[in-house]
Amino acid sequence: MEEVILVDEEDNPVGTEEKLKAHINAKLHRAFSIYIFNSKGEFLIHQRALAKYHCPGIWANTCCSHPSPDESLEQAAHRRLKEEMGFDAELKEIMKFIYKIKFDNGLTEHEFLHVLTGKSDAIPQPNTDEVNDWKWVNLKDLKKDIKKNPGKYAYWFKVTMEKMNP
Numbered sequence: 001m002e003e004v005i006l007v008d009e010e011d012n013p014v015g016t017e018e019k020l021k022a023h024i025n026a027k028l029h030r031a032f033s034i035y036i037f038n039s040k041g042e043f044l045i046h047q048r049a050l051a052k053y054h055c056p057g058i059w060a061n062t063c064c065s066h067p068s069p070d071e072s073l074e075q076a077a078h079r080r081l082k083e084e085m086g087f088d089a090e091l092k093e094i095m096k097f098i099y100k101i102k103f104d105n106g107l108t109e110h111e112f113l114h115v116l117t118g119k120s121d122a123i124p125q126p127n128t129d130e131v132n133d134w135k136w137v138n139l140k141d142l143k144k145d146i147k148k149n150p151g152k153y154a155y156w157f158k159v160t161m162e163k164m165n166p
Contacts, residue, residue: 004029004066011112016069026108032077033160034063035117036089042136049132054107060154077116086125089118101155115160
């Protein structure tokens, strides 16, 4: 059973909850999103696996997940980047914010989201349980496509891209 860290609006831990229950009950919990850029300035995005319990087949940033109760945000970010995309990179936090979105399947993402960026020219070796597809994209082209086809992209990804202004 995977657990998430429940937090208050200042990101102070207030308990733990089984991940699916936190999404069913819309509980605020700690999460992170990783944005990896290559030496050409392209951004690595991935299409979520088709078997994911929410947002299957939707395009999102390089990697996103939740730290478990026994690990730091930094440890979790490196662990998940390796587990999902098959490589690691030096990461730095660039922003954090809270968002809440209810999905058609009744689940709700209510996250205190930490956004981390890094650089790598690694060739991804994605975990097919997490990733259906991946690609390097030009940011201007990506922003145009998000405006043209918003339904293809994850909510948190669109919100973060607006805030990043890369």
